[in-house]
Each structure stands twice: as C-alpha cells, then as structure tokens.
Amino acid sequence: MASAALRRAPAAGVIPARRLIGRLPGAALSILALSLVMLTGGLQVMQASQAASAGYEIGRLERERDRLNAEIRLLEVEVANMAHSDRVLQQATERLGMVQPTTSVRVAVGVAAPQGIPIPSRFTPPLEVVGPLQRPWWAKVLESLPPVR
C-alpha cells in the first residue's frame, strides 16, 4: 500500500506535465505546435528531396551502366573484326611481308614413329604389299588422247 501511494505522489519540486501545460500561456503552446509542424514538414520535404535526388541518380547510373554494357559489346565486335581470318592474312602478307610456303619440309627427329594399330592375332599372316593396280589397256589409250574441253 505504501509503495502504491509513493508511485502516485509526485516527487517534491516536480510539476506534472498536464499541470505544466496548463500553466503555459496559449501563445507559447501555439509556437511549440507550429514548430513541431514545421519540423515535421521540413523533414518530409528533406526526405522527399533526397528521394528525388536518389531517383535521378539511380536513373543516371542505369543509363551509365547501359552505356558501358553497350560499349563492352561494341569492343567485343571490334576484337572479333580484328581477329577475322581475312584481316590476319592481309596483315601477315601486306604489313609483315609474309608469303605462303611453296614447299613443306618435314624433318624426322630421332624419335620412333608411333606404332601402327596392331592387327588381331587371328589375322597374323602378313599382308602382301599390293603394287599399282592393273589398268585396262583402253584407259591408257584414253589418257594418251588430248583432253576434251
């Protein structure tokens, strides 16, 4: 009971809020209310302004992103055009003075050639090396004639 009474009784020298508002003059109250309204309004305007700025900034960044992506794709096209076979050939022959090989020389190094595919044992009899095919006599006659155009 005693603690309940203590909770209800205001501390010495402390004026309850309701009583304090009652003591304030009307003009002060009006100023306070107006200030609160202005503060709230100001915050609202500031927030809206920031949102607008952020919106424009997002739009600008999106356009920038799209532009950069497009430029990347354009550069990829340029790289592909640079590596085009005909262009490489042209650069090699015209700028570097390279020419097509007329002969191809193969040099055998001291390494054994790869083994041929082994034939199954059931076909062990060695194959006879077959010479040039026997050609019919008329084929030779036809070949000796001048070509017909």
Added chain:
Amino acid sequence: MSEQRPHHLTWRHAALLAGMAASLVAVIVRLWQVQVVDHQSYVEQAARTRDGVAATSAPRGTITDATGYPLAMSRDTWDVYLDTFLWRDRDKARDAAFKLSQVLGIDAAQTFELGTAQSRGDIPLLRHIPYETGRQLTEQELWGVRLLPSAERIYPEGTLASPLVGYTGLSGEGLWGLELDYEQVLRGRSGMVMSERDPLGRPIAFGTRIERSAEVGGDVELTIDRHIQRIVEQRLDEALRENSAPSGSVLVMNPRTGALLAIASRPAPTSYDKILDHPKLSSIVRARPVTDLYEPGSVIKTLTTATAIDLGLISPTTTYIDTGRVDIPGTQYTIRNWDFQKYGQVTMTEYLQRSLNTGSVWLSSKIGARDFYRYLDTFGLGEPTHVGLSGEGEGMIRTPDHDDWYPVDLATNSYGQGMAVTPLQVLTAVSSLANNGVLMRPYVVSRIATHGEVRTFQPVRVRRTVSEDSARTVLRMMYEVVEGVPTHGARVPGYHVAGKTGTTLVSIPTGYDLDTTIASFVGFIPYEDPQVGILVKIDQPGGGMNLGGQVAAPAFAKMAGDIMQYLRVPSGRTPSQVATR
C-alpha cells in the same frame, strides 16, 4: 393551414420519393459498374494516361566456335522514329529535321516531309544507327524524335559456315540454322521500365516505378573450329571449280568423340546483302550434309566387310574368284564391276582396294539379308543421328520387312546403291571403325550458357557396332586401300591415311543417269591414331573425271594435309618414309 397540408404522403410525395430512389439506384448501379465491374479497364486507362513504359533492349546471345571466336554476335544500335503528332508544330519539326540531317547525314527536306505526311502515330526513320550517334541524338532531345534501343546481328567471319550458323530477320529472330534451332537460348528477354510521368512525359522521380531488367540471351559454343571450317570451305570451292561440279559437301569429325569440327556445303550464301531476296534461298541455306540424302556407293563396302569380319565369315586374306559379273539368282539382274574388268582370285583387302562390286555381292550372300540389315541398323544407317540440328534426314533403306524389298536389293545395298542416307550418317557409321567399334553420337554444340546456367555436352556413346578386333582389322584394310596404292589420290605426305572411295550414279525417275556421278571419299588421318575423319562428296563432277578416287580423294588429301598442319599432329611415318614436297 393544417387542413391545407395533409399529414400523410400524397401521391406526389410518393412519386417524388420513388423518382429519387430510382435515381439513387441508378447512381449506385453505375457506381458499381465503374468501381467494380469495369474497375480493371479504368485502372488500365488511367495507367496509360499517367504511366510511361520504356523498353530496354536485351541483346541476342553469341554463337562461338570451339576456339571461343564469335561466329554470330550482336551490336547495340538505335532505331529512330518520328512522332508525327508532335510534328504538327511545323517550326519545331523543321528545326528537328535539320538537326537530324546534320547528325545522320540524311536529307532534311525529305525527313520533314516524311514526319509531316500524317498527324498521328510514329514513323520509323532509320534502323540500326550506330550506338554513339544515337546517344548524341538522345542527349539533344530533339522535338518529336524518339530513339528506341535496338541491336544488329553481326557475323564477324562473314558467311563462313553460313548454312549451319544461320541468320536472323529484321525483328532479330532466327530464320534458319542454329540461329533458329537455338532461338529459345539465344533470344534475350527485353527489359521494361514503367513509371509515372508528368504531362510532358518526363518520369516523376518519386512516383510509382516498376522495372523488369533485361536478360541478355544465352551463348552457344560449337565444336566447329573456324580455322578448319575455313580450310574445308576453301578446298571444297577449289574442288568444285576444278571439277566443274555444281555442289558438294564436306564433314570433318573427331571419330573418338563424334564432335563435328567442320560442316561445309555448296552452294551457300556468298553475302548476307539482300539474302532474303535470293531466288534459291532454300537451296543455299540448308546444311546439306545433315539434311540431304544420297546413295553412298562403295564407301558402304567398308561396313559390309566389317559385318562379314565381325560374324567371323572372312579375314583380310580370304579369297574369292572375281569373274567380273554376278547374276542374281531368280532375277534377270547382273551386277558387274565398276570398270567392267575381272580380276580372278582376289583377297578381301584387294577387293576393297579395287572396290569390286562382285566382292560385295559375294560377301552379302555369305552374310545373309537378316544379319546384313541388322548390322546396317547397328551402324545407324537409315535413322537420324540426333545431331541436334533441325531438318536432319532419316534416310531410306528397304529391308526384307518391306513389301517393296527384293533379293537384288541385298546385292546392291552391299556396295551402297539402292539406299539413301545422309553424309552425316555415313561418316558417323564409318567413324565407329576408327573408334574401335564404338558408334558415337555426332554433336555440334558443346556448351550452352544461359542466365545463371551452364550446360556442357559430353560425347555420347551410342552402341558398339562391331568388336574392337573387327574394327581394327577393317581400318587396317582401309589403310591398305590408300597406302597400298602408291598413286592413290588420298595420300597425304608425312601421314598415313585409311580411307575408301565411293562413286555412285545419280538416280533419275527412270533409273540411273549413266553420265553423272556423285564422287565421294571417307578417310581417317593419321591412321595410327585417327584425329579426324573426313567425308568429301562432290556432286556431278563434269570436268572429265568423275570417280571418287579422281575427284574426292585429292580434295581430301589437300584438306587433310592442311588440317594436320593446323592441328600440329606429328607425322606418322618412320624417318625413312619422310617425304618432302
């Protein structure tokens, strides 16, 4: 006064009240209709007035070759439209037309005339203007000029592999080839920004905004190597020119995996300029080795031989007596050798070397129809290979189960006549012999990368066609076909080749045209460890030579040599055999 004003409702009151009630009901009904029944329609109308929708482009995906080089890609561009409604203000329109003409290099008067010819709707002025030019125009904010993001399809290697890669139309959709087959993968999803706008059409910064971001199309990576493709196309063009042939096809495959390294066919587009107006469009844009059927001819003798060896009926040294002709029992048909010669006792290897039809007929009679067609089926002839390209031909092979099959078909089929298959089926089937008897599924797409997902395609083993021993034996016999004949046109200096020629007469409605042939060659190089299998097919050579060995084999030798050099495959010959040319 009280007498004048009755205390009860008169009929006038009642009528007035009823009228008011009826009006109220009418208002409520109308309100119900507007607010509830037609709610969505009015919301949409309001949105159309208030909201602005801007599309954001989604570039189409890239098709790359096995080296990562793009064969088809997209470049960002802009499309320019004129708002004819706004161009009713002639002074501003004239000013805009003048500025447009300065930036785009077009005629100002014509532009003005175009934009003022009507008073409603947008008119397209130019498509695919360069990206940077479009951006400059956007920044100028010209009166009544709209720029919409667009994309232009680029083929950096020109028409290389054109029938395979395909083409896209004005709207950016695939029309044929891989561009069409993989439309779902390549096509991106356009983005959209819907935002509230002020009366001048400017977005309201903190108004409602709904955005769907654009998704770039997926990328398709091929097994095709652009360098091999170029080699093959150049050599094919040479062969067609030298032999006065109107058309031809070449396939290059890795026999171990089934990966296609090149697919070439002629005729093909030589330029994309006005390609859609080409009078023979359908004949130049199809991948003929995949779609078209032909009679493969003597190349099939390798499969007939493999069947007989696998069944244990013959060995490479088995002999038969070649009398130059075979009469088909019970029929009036006689089958002769292509050169009308007889060679007496010949081994199976010699039969392949000389490509004797009588030997194939002899083998087919030993094999029997049931086993022969069972093996053809195992080799995958007469059925799609499922390479993953649209329009693939299935082939036509009559079997004893068909009503129109006759015993002579067994004889002719044994040397590749009387059947129709695609070059792809033939190369796939014969490649199984170079792959120890395992048939692989050919494929041309190795990887697909879409939004957040990557699919990689691995080689697919279809089935075993013949035993490993049988496959090796036939490959050795094919080696003897080329390397056993010093003058063989398919020989490649520095390498050993295994292969087989084919020559077929062109079928016509009344039988065969004895003057026109299809010359072909299938070969593997190097024989010791086949890296590539190549099928060369030259249609109707008219330069005086018309046999596979005369026309297709030399073309094979040239392209095979170039491909070996490009792939840096070591020579298969022993030092003493090293050749210089």
